[in-house]
Amino acid sequence: MKNIVIVGGGTGTFTLLSGLRKFPTNNAVIVSTADDGGSTGRLREELGVLPPGDLRQCLVGLSYTDPVLQDLFSYRFAKGSLAGHTVGNIILAALEKVTGDVERGIAQTAKMLNVRGEVVPVTLFPTKLSATLMNGKKIVGEHHIDEPRHDGNIRIKSLTLKPGGAANPRALGLIAAADAIIFGPGDLYTSTIPNLLVKGVAEAVRRSSAKKILITNLMTKHGQTDKFKASDFVKSLESYLGKGSVDAVIVNSKKPAAAWIARHKKEHSEFVEPDTALLKKMKLKVLAEPLLNGNTFEKNSGDVLKRSYLRHDPDKLAKLILDAV
Numbered sequence: 001m002k003n004i005v006i007v008g009g010g011t012g013t014f015t016l017l018s019g020l021r022k023f024p025t026n027n028a029v030i031v032s033t034a035d036d037g038g039s040t041g042r043l044r045e046e047l048g049v050l051p052p053g054d055l056r057q058c059l060v061g062l063s064y065t066d067p068v069l070q071d072l073f074s075y076r077f078a079k080g081s082l083a084g085h086t087v088g089n090i091i092l093a094a095l096e097k098v099t100g101d102v103e104r105g106i107a108q109t110a111k112m113l114n115v116r117g118e119v120v121p122v123t124l125f126p127t128k129l130s131a132t133l134m135n136g137k138k139i140v141g142e143h144h145i146d147e148p149r150h151d152g153n154i155r156i157k158s159l160t161l162k163p164g165g166a167a168n169p170r171a172l173g174l175i176a177a178a179d180a181i182i183f184g185p186g187d188l189y190t191s192t193i194p195n196l197l198v199k200g201v202a203e204a205v206r207r208s209s210a211k212k213i214l215i216t217n218l219m220t221k222h223g224q225t226d227k228f229k230a231s232d233f234v235k236s237l238e239s240y241l242g243k244g245s246v247d248a249v250i251v252n253s254k255k256p257a258a259a260w261i262a263r264h265k266k267e268h269s270e271f272v273e274p275d276t277a278l279l280k281k282m283k284l285k286v287l288a289e290p291l292l293n294g295n296t297f298e299k300n301s302g303d304v305l306k307r308s309y310l311r312h313d314p315d316k317l318a319k320l321i322l323d324a325v
Contacts, residue, residue: 001024001025001026002025002026002179002180002322002325003025003026003028003174003177003178003179003180003210004020004025004026004027004028004178004179004180004182004321004325005028005029005030005174005175005178005180005181005182005210006027006028006029006030006181006182007029007030007181007182007183007192007195007196007205008029008030008031008032008182008183008184008185008186008191008192008195009029009031009032009035009054009055009057009058009186009191010053010054010057010186010187010191011057011186011311012184012185012186012187012191012215012217012312013029013054013057013058013061013185013186013191014057014058014060014061015185015293015311015312015314015317016061016182016185016215016312016314016317016318017029017058017061017062017117017314018061018314019313019314019315019316019317019318019319020314020317020318020321021061021062021064021116021117022315022318023318023322025322026117027062027116027117027118028117028118028119028120028174028178029058029061029062029117029118029119029120030120030121030122030171030174030175030195030201031054031055031058031119031120031121031122031195032051032054032121032122032127032129032190032191032194032195033050033051033121033122033123033124033125033126033127034051034126034127034128034129034142034161034190034194035051035053035054035142035143035190036051036126036128036129036141036142036143037142037143037146037147038053038084038143039053039076039084039085039086039089040052040053040054040089041143042084042085043085043089043090043093044126047093047097048126049092049093049096049097049102049126050096050102050121050124050125050126051126052088052089052092052093052096053086053089054191055092055106055119055121056073056074056086056088056089056092056109057074058119059073059088059106059109059110059113059115059119060073060074060088060113062110062113062115062116062117062119063113063114063115064114064115064116065112065113065114069112069113070113072087072088073086073087073088073091073113074086074087074088075087075088088109091109091112092105092106092109095108095109102121102124103121103124103170106119106120106121118170118174120168120170120171120174121168121171122167122168122171122194122195122198122201123165123166123167123168123171123198124168125163125165127161127162127163127194127198128140128141128142128161128162128163129141129142129145129159129160129161129190129194129197130159130160130161130162131145131156131157131158131159131189132156132157132158132159132160133150133154133155133156133157134154134155134156134157135154137150137154142190142194145189145190145223145224146187146190146223146224147223148222148223150223152222152223152226152268153226153268155226156189156224159189159193159194159197159240160197161194161197161198164198164199165198165199166198166199166200167198167199167200167201167204171201172200172201172204175201175204175205175208175210176204176207176208178208178210179210179211179325180210180211180212180213180321180324180325181205181208181210181211181212181213182213182214182215182321183212183213183214183215183237183246184214184215184216184217184233185215185216185217185218185312185317186217187221187224188217188221188224188225188233188236188237189224189225189236190224192237193236193237193240196240196241197240202240202241202242205241205245206241206242206245211247211248211324211325212241212245212246212247212248213246213247213248213249213250213321213324214233214234214237214246214248214249214250215249215250215312215317216230216233216234216249216250216251216252216272216274217233217272218252218256218271218272218291218292218310218311218312219256219264219269219270219271219272219310220269220270220271220272221269222267222268222269225272226268226270227270228272229272229273229274229275229278230249230251230272230273230274230275230276230279231275231278231279231282233249233272234246234249234279234282234284244283246284247284247285247324248284248285248286248287248324249279249284249285249286249287250287250288250291250317250320250321250324251272251274251276251279251286251287251288251291252272252274252288252289252290252291252292252312253274253276253288253289253290253291254290254291254292255271256271256292256310260309260310263309264309264310274288276288285324287320287323287324289316289320290316291312291313291316291317292310292311292312292313293310293311293312293313293314294313
């Protein structure tokens with residue numbers, strides 16, 4: 001049975017897990033602790049807990065319990081003093097306090113949800129992400145990078161993470177035992193790369209004999225990947241991992257319908273062009289197929305964060321990963 005490790009979190013990872021969980025694989029997710037927006041940011045600031053949002057989404061993605069319980073953990077309040085909070089975030093925060101330890105809290109949540117697999121924070125303390133733009137301006141906080149109030153057309157030059165403590169040993173162990181390490185889909189600069197900034201993680205990935213596979217996004221993200229083609233995702237990831245670290249790249253080859261292109265354009269988001277010829281010149285194994293999910297997605301009325309309307313087809317993604325390993 002293959003050991004699949006996903007480095008990321010959030011909706012993109014949840015989508016991927018909903019496909020991988022149908023196959024006989026050992027699935028694990030390594031999640032950043034830099035998230036500071038929405039419900040997660042409020043709980044983190046008010047209670048001093050590890051950011052629960054991405055942990056919760058990944059746990060639900062690996063859950064084999066009653067769908068009603070899964071829906072409960074994902075339920076987001078739209079009104080009242082709890083508006084914006086998800087039930088699962090509150091439960092994870094409470095269990096961290098009850099058990100006195102975030103990993104015990106995650107373990108108890110995993111039991112409640114009948115999780116098969118592992119969800120592991122990349123480090124055991126909250127971190128603060130900062131981005132330096134090409135014009136020298138510094139943006140502090142994951143949320144401010146994710147939803148820019150600055151000129152989002154100015155590209156990110158580099159990222160830093162504080163405090164700069166050591167990685168969670170369990171995360172390093174998962175990387176060492178992996179048959180495949182998956183990066184994406186998801187926000188490249190606020191979900192994937194922050195994990196690689198934690199001391200020891202990028203080095204562990206480079207040492208690993210696992211296949212390193214990048215799944216590029218369907219659409220660009222304003223303030224992070226504006227004007228990016230598929231090859232730009234690889235180049236950006238390898239600027240933190242080292243050139244030649246990525247073995248294979250999965251790209252969507254089918255453009256969304258014109259109505260969806262127009263809707264994304266209003267949010268400064270464009271189709272990620274699959275420049276497969278350049279990817280092959282970079283000596284990458286290229287897996288290019290139509291990967292759009294047939295359904296579109298609308299966020300809950302209590303959700304104040306921006307979300308993508310389009311998602312990958314989880315089953316197609318999972319099959320491509322298994323073919324590449």
